[in-house]
Amino acid sequence: MEVAVARVLVHLVLCVVLLAGGPVLAAEKRVALVIGNARYERGGAVPAVAANAAAVAEALRQTGFDVTVANNREHRGLVAALSHFAARARGAELGVIYYSGLALSAGGRNFLVPVDAKLEAEGDVVLDTLDLDQVLQQMQAPKRGVLLLDPVVPNPVAEVLKTVRPVPGPPGPADTLLIAYAHQPDTPPTPVRGNGPGPFAAALAEELVKLGADLRGALTEVQRGVAARTGGAQKPWMQDRLGPTVALLPEAPPEPKPEPKIEPLDGSFVVTRDVNLRQTPDSKAPVVRRLARDTTVAATGRVRQGSWTRVTVDGQQGFVSNEYLKRPGAAPPPPAPAVADTGVRRVLRDATLFDRPVLGARGVRELPAGMMLTVVEPAADGNWVKVRDRFGQEGYVSAGTLGIGEGEERILSGTSAPTPSPGGSSAPEPARAARETVAGGESVANRARAMAQRGIEAQRRAREAAEAARGITATAWVQRFANGDVYEGEWASTAVGGIRQVQRGGYGVYRFADGQLYEGEWRNDEMAGLGVMAFRTGDRYAGGFRAGQPEGLGVFRYANGDGYAGEVRANSPDGVGELSFANGDRYQGPVSGRRPSGNGASDRLGAWQGAGAGE
Structure with missing residues (x-):
């Protein structure tokens, strides 16, 4: 009961702050001018403009802007509204101007159309409209500015002039400004029918008020939303010279945890x-x-x-x-699997400490080979281990990067030592077992190389999808994440619990903020299928992926010159395959974590030798 009441109070407080229109980030002064020219003396009413202006103005108020609305302004009134905005915005951290109405371009220049524009001849364009450059000059008053242009079509005022285009073209460069169009420059937006807001204004109003959103992230979502609403017919455009990111609304306060009983x-x-x-x-x-x-x-x-x-x-x-x-005197519980052991463990090879137990998570720090870590607890899926370094920094590493037990070189993978066969007979003689397994290792390695080639083909298709996404289509666009990661590629609509959701699906490129790169297939919002991964350490992998990490058959190329072709599990060599070393040595047979792990054969100085049990 107490938790429910606390949750209600939290939401009530947040709603009061938002509805009051007060600045959510109190230290910043933010001002906005919303212009909606919906009714023209020559051309009559323009669909959607009034609804556009109302929706965007309310969203800006909720994100802490001091908003002025200027509807149906003639030339003189439009100039006065811009001058008033500049006076209010002087010294402000951020100023925003949103315009919805008629606009046009002529002679390489862009113009906003006041409601009293006549435009009976080409010369009237300069006299009866407002040059966009004048608007950009007024936007120098705040420290940083955002101009959002949402023109509508058809444009009856411009139809009488043959040399005029009914939409603006690209603007000139403008430092400290972000300029966003509801459409591509020189390309008309889709016509809007009805009295509701158009696709750009609707998506903008929706994204601005999302808790925890930043301005760039919101506009990226607007691009995706407009493409989805118009079936790819309308593609928003953005020129970004704003500088540091702008937070809109803070994250929702965490819900209080119930007191344990x-x-x-x-x-x-x-x-x-x-x-x-x-x-x-x-x-x-x-x-x-x-x-x-x-x-x-x-x-x-x-x-x-x-x-x-x-x-x-x-x-x-x-x-x-x-x-x-x-209880004292009770029998101890059965020992936990090796992966669950706590204690101090050694890093077997250079690795990365991640903030979450998933490939592609943010790297916290680099872990050099030989470093000692304290194992805190295993991750739920068993492939990752939570560890702590000597400075108290906690994070996750792949289980295959840690040694287990004092004096042991066995990989922390949950595997056990070989057991005798029934009747006490020993395992096959190592050299003979090596000869039996080397052929299998070579076969698996060749299949892994073929899989790697397919991964490289998937990489090529992913790059093509990323190129298409930068132009935005009905099924491909760019998604920027708050942590700095960027996805460029294809999306798929999937039914989850009876609800249609848009997820990453098809081919795409994912650029991690820490420099890691994945190019390949996606399924159900995860890296899955075939692809290529370039790690920040300089290592590369091509082949199969599952659940967001290398899995199946594939090829690793390590920064130190070593290589591996074969079976891969949980982002690490694990199974049968071929290891190649920078000094020219090779090994074929069972492998675990870049090390021989069973009966195999090695080629040292040109002579194949039985490797016997894992080294």
Whole structure:
């Protein structure tokens, strides 16, 4: 009940701030002028303009702008509105002008059309309209400015003049300004029927008020929205010299977590392994202290419908997962898989610490080979491990990058050592087993190279899709993300739970903010199928992808000159394949994490030798 009330109060406070129209980001002064010329003396009423102006003005108010609306202005009134805007915007952090109405271009110049324009001859264009350059001059008053042009067609005023185009062409360069058209320069937008807002104004009003949005991200979404609304017939255009990004509305405040309900519990428990004592019953909660294995703790409560117990030890109180507690004298729980082990582990090769357990996540820092890390907990899918470095920085690494146990070179992959066959007989003699497996390794390597070639073909098609996306089509456009990542490529409409959703699907290019690059196939909003990945370390991979990471058959080319062709699991060589080394050596057979892992054969100084069990 308390949580529900708190949630309602949070939303009420946010709504009050938005509806009041006060600046959401209080330190910034933001001013806006919205012009809607909907009724012309010669030409009559223009569809959608009034609705356009009203929708955009309300959205700008909600994002903290001091908005002035100027509707149906004649030439003198239009000039006065612009002068008044410049006076209000002087020194402001950001100024925005939105125009909806008739516009035209002639002789390489662009003009806004006041409602009293006559335009009986070509010479009337200069006298009866407002040169767009004058508008851009007024936009120098704020520190940075945004001009949004949303002209409508048909343009009855311009139809009488043969040398005039009914839409504006490209503007000249303008520093500190972002200029966005509802259409491509010199290309008319789609005609609007009815009294509602047109596709550009509707999408703009929708995106501006989304919590956590920034201006560039909102305009990118507007491009996508207009393309979707018009079936690709109308493609917004943008010239961006604005500078640093502009936040619109802050993120919604997080909903308060319910207080855990604790049932009384009195007794002693023993910790079955080194584990964290946390402030609250949450694996992400702050750590009170580290509890060593076999530490005795006093239980004071158990979380109802949860898996945590409240305990005290040496006067400190906190929570421990039930998984790591046992009654004194009780048998210990079965050992966890290798990937779940905590403790200090060594980085086997140069790697990256990521902020999330998914390929393509933001890199937190580089991890040199040999560095020691503390394993905190495994990720849910078992392919990633949460670790902490000696400076307290936490993040995720692929399981295949860590060694396990003191003095062991086995990869942290959950595999076990070979077991004897029934009756106690030993495994096949290593050299003979190597001869039996090398042929299989060579076959898999060749199939992996063929798969890599298909991945390179998918890369070519992805680049073509990215090129099409920059021009925006009905099925391809550019998406920019708040963290700096950019996707350029194809999109697909998919039904999820009976609701149609637009997701990345087909071919596309994903540029990560940290320099990593993927070019290839997408399915259900994930990298899946065939493609090429260029890592920020200089490593490259071509071949199969699944669930956002290399998986299946493929080829790795490493920055140090080594290579691998074969089976890949969870972004790492794992299975049968061929390793090639910068010094000319080769190995064919079972591989795990860039290392021989079983009976195989190696080619050293030109002579194939049995590699035997994994090194």
